[in-house]
Amino acid sequence: MCITEYFNFNALFTKNSFLVYALLVSLGLLIQFFKRYPNFILLIAFLLSILVILLRNDSPSYKFKLITSMTLFGLYGIVSESLVIRNTGILKYSYPSKELGLNFPLWLFFIYTSWFLLIEIILKFTKIIS
DSSP: OOGGGTOOGGGGGSHHHHHHHHHHHHHHHHHHHHTTOHHHHHHHHHHHHHHHHHHSSOOHHHHHHHHHHHHHHHHHHHHHHHHHHHHHOOOOOSSOOGGGTOSSOTTHHHHHHHHHHHHHHHHHHTTSOO
């Protein structure tokens, strides 16, 4: 029994994977250095996400499925987090989008969508999807 039967280490070192790693690091740096400017983070996160999708080595139909899944994951993430915040008060964001009546920053959507891309890498690494 070989470890490569269960894990695809090549999935960690593809162009698509490195694009996701770069996106995650970029989003982290954006939030760290520009947290007082949530609209700037939102705009740059949107542009970076679009750039990553455009640069990926996937078919147009796969990209469409990916965008759809990312959107659903992002929406589910912010809705569930918002409900947790509202019902428990455990977490409080310093710069929520209060002008829209939200208790979280809008850029949080792109954090969840980028996590979906990381989950895709994990699934390919564990050979659940190829």
